[in-house]
Structures are given as C-alpha cells and as structure tokens.
Amino acid sequence: MPNNVHIYDAVIVGAGGAGLRAALEASKGCKTAVVSKMYPTRSHTGAAQGGMCAALANVEEDSWEWHAFDTVKGGDFLSDQDAVDVMCQEAVESVLDLERMGLPFNRTPDGKIDQRRFGGHTRNHGEAAVKRACYAADRTGHMILQTLFQQCNKQGVEFYNEFFVLDLIIEGGVCGGIVAYEIATGEIHTFRAKAVLFATGGYGKMFKITSNAHTLTGDGPGLVYRKGLPLEDIEFFQFHPTGLYRLGILLSEAARGEGGILRNGDGERFMERYAPTIKDLAPRDMVSRAEFFEIKEGRGAGPNKDYVLLDLTAVDPEVVEAKLPDITEFARTYLGVDPLKEGVPTVPTAHYAMGGIPTNVNTEVLRSAHGEVVPGFYAAGECACVSVHGANRLGTNSLLDIIVFGRRGGLGMAEHAARTKLIDIPDDVAKPSEDWIASLTDGQSPEPIAAIRKDLQEEMWDKVSVLRTDEGLGQAINSVAHLRERYAKARVKDRSKVFNTELVEHIELGFIIDMAEALVISAKARTESRGGHYREDHQKRDDEHWLKHTFINKTPDGDTRLAYKPVTMGRYEPVERKY
C-alpha cells in the first residue's frame, strides 16, 4: 500500500460532540477513525455553556411531545416534524446515556439531574416556561466533549489530529473516502472508507460579530457545495441576543433562565412588549430583533445608545456565582463590568447555522431535493440540516441534536460498512489536492487575506445579519462575488511545510466565501420573514409560497441553482407565533 493511504470502514471528519458521539457508536461495529483539524477537546462543542434539553420531568411536569411542539413552533414551522419527533423522543435516553458515561451534571437536592429554564421551552404548548435544560454549571459542552473523548479513547477509536480535510472522494455517485492535509508535516493523506461522516460544525466566522470560534469556517458544507451537491436552508442563521458588546463573546441564555432581565436605555424591560407571556425567554430570533428595533428607535443604552443591558442584579448572587461562573467572569474580564452590581452591555451575536448539508433522519446525505441519498456519505451536528431546527433553533437543542444524530450516524455507518465493500478509486485521487496546495504558494499576493476576510465579515454583518432587505442582499451578492475574485488572486507567503497556519487560514477563508455566497443567494430569493431570516421588505411569514426548504447547489459551469423541498409536516399546523 502506498505511503499515506489509510483504510477504514468508517471515517468521521470532526471531533466535536457530533463526531465523537458518532465515533463511539460506529466503533462498536467497525474499524473507525476520526480526522480533525484540531485536537478533539478544542472543538467548539467545548465552548457550549447553558445546557442540553430533554423532557426528563425531574423538576417540573414535562413531556417529549411538549418539547416537540416547542421545537417546531420555535423553528417557525420550517422543521421537519418526523426528525423533531425522533430527537425529542430520543432525548431522555441520550442524557441518561451521558450520565452513565460519567458526565457530571448538576443535581437536585435529592440527587436527580437538575434542570433549568431556557428560551422557547414551555409547558403544555406555551402556557409558561418549563425547566427542561440539563446542565453542568455553564460548562455543559466542555463536560460533554471531555466525557465523549475519554470514552472514544477507552474504546480504541483511532484519531488523526490536526489533519485538515481538503477533499471528499465521490466516484460514480458513491462516497469512497477523503483527502486530508497533515498540518504538522504538510503531507497529503488519502483515507479510503466505506462510510464517511461530516461533523465539521458551524460557520459563524463569516460575520464580524460572532460567538463562534475562529475555526468555524464551514469547511464541510463548503466542500459539499464545491462537489455540486446541495446545501439546505443556508439563509437561516441564528443571532443570539446576548453577545458581549463589540466582542460577540457569548453570555448564555441560562443567564435569563436563572432570572436575568434585558433592559433598554430607559431601564425598561422591553421584552414585555414583544412577548408578553414568556418575555425575556422568547426564542432568540424574536429577542435579537427586539434588541435591534430598540436600538434603531433610539432606546439603546450607553453613550452611543447602541447596546442593551443584561441585568442580573436581582438574581441571588450565590446562584450567579455557582451556576453562571464562566459568563460572570467573561463580563468582568472583557468589559470590566461586574454583573452582580450592574447591567452588562450586550448585542446580538452571530451564533448558529440552522442550515447545512441536507440529510434524512438516519443522517444519510441527500443528493437532491427529491430525497435520494449519496451512498456511504453521512452528516451530523451543526454542519448538517436534518432539519430539526427549522428557521430558528431553541437554546439547548443543539447539544441534543449532536448527541442524538451523532449516535444515529455512527449506527448507520456501521450497518452500511457491514453490508458493502470499499469502492474502487483512481490512484491519483489526491492529485487535485496536491496541486491546489502547491498553487497557493506559487506567487506573490496582491493583498493579505486578513483584509479580504475583514471586508467579508463587515459586509455580511451590515447587510445580511438580523435585518435584511432585497437591496442589501443584492449588494451583498455583488460584494461576495468581488471578494471571491480578490481571494482567487491571493497567495500564501509562508512556504514552510511545518504548521503553516497561514496556509490553513487561507483555505478556511475560501470555504467561508463559499458559505457566504450560498447564504446571500438563498436569502435574496426568500421573499418572506421566518425565524432567523427577517426581511424588512417582506415582514410577514408567507406559508402559501414559502413553507419549503431551500436547496442550493453549484452547477458544473460555476452558476448556482435553487430548488425547493416540501417541509415534512406532522401533528402541528402553522399558526401565528405568539409568546
């Protein structure tokens, strides 16, 4: 076997919660490897704060069906209801499974897993907020990631850390592996596999203000897009209402779940006007929009009236210190504000991608809006769109999504591997990746990529964030096309083969540009407002024309094509979304 060719049954790209949960399951049935551009425990799942929800009913009466209703209504009725049922039903066992693996959840006085409130999660179809989020202080994601990584090691999952996946191998419509760049040596590796799962996370780095890690650049969905396969619902991006002013660092919604209140510059609890029943715990799209409106109408706080305040001063200081220690520290460290004594300046921050690589409930990747699959190719977690979150995700539903669909992905891969053979692939399958890497260092760069990235992030923030218009989106489409031309001329100065981070950032920027293109084109076409996609020029939801998923793909001549897929309905018919 030639050097740098590896053979597995299942290869998983990404070592966040979705990838590790998939690896744990797949490796029970077949030879499994995880390939990750970062050391696993640095994945963004480790930054998740507030919790993972499941209708355990440990603290208050609850049911998986109420949870499903909240998820569909929170998603503004764009969620596929078969997938939502799967997620909410499997939630309880998923949490208990993590508990059995040793995850240190916070406890009630009688020793059960404790639960707290989060936005949009309600009792009996919207009557009042319910305690559904299981948590480990405000470090829930960190605990999930550490627990899963330990379990994977115990079970002998093989890891290729700091390997950057550059290409997806598809022959005759069937997936046969991946090609990756080893960051420590600059060498190219080929991984042949019967099944490949993408779990590469989100792509918030296309926006100026974001809660996302620097590494969340949409490499997985970007690769899928380059292969001519479709992406789903990319126009739906979530802006979280409480990012630290100017920085975007997240202050978990748990702060409001524990009793925190949002106030405008006049000290008014403005959410009472927008969501009279559950107020500050309305879904994120509604709260972020309310903040933008308050600021736009001159009721912001601070010298420039350009933020709102998260007020925790009425919450018991012991609760703040015990259950929200990290975010309290963030406010003190980064803004010099003590949340126990004064309001914390906050603004919406780009947080979560509802759209992604389309899959069915078994995480098999869809080849088109008609629902055929790409055999051997799977996707799970934030990079995928199954679609449980519809047009807007509820807090704590993502950690749940990655565990439920990560497990299903692992199971599906092991079953697929047991009944198939490795497909034949050309000997020179890694050649395009080798040529690509070589071409990036073949000349002088007219400008540094940091300038291109900054311009992209500012344009996306100004024209494509919480409030959108036809005109702004049209300008953004032109800007992204222009930025793509600038990017095509840019070159990497550093020619070294060892830890060439300039090269890595260069490749990542290309994927963010792809994702920005897919987002702006999908968003301009959708002439309605739904969930995270708000059009000032089309302010109403339009179920007659738009109760459908967007599929976007690149054609061989470099154009883009849009298609639409009906939403899988179920028990819940669309109603006006009041909270």
Ligand SMILES: Cc1cc2nc3c(=O)[nH]c(=O)nc-3n(C[C@H](O)[C@H](O)[C@H](O)COP(=O)(O)OP(=O)(O)OC[C@H]3O[C@@H](n4cnc5c(N)ncnc54)[C@H](O)[C@@H]3O)c2cc1C
């Ligand atoms: C600050 C913050 C707080 C959050 N809090 C919560 C919360 O309380 N509750 C909740 O439900 N959700 C929360 N979320 C959302 C949730 O954490 C994420 O959606 C989820 O963890 C994503 O998990 P993932 O496994 O899909 O991806 P990630 O954890 O992002 O992992 C992605 C993996 O892909 C790998 N990768 C990417 N590209 C490549 C490539 N080219 N080659 C090789 N490997 C690659 C990376 O190395 C990484 O291992 C939060 C998010 C943020 C940013």
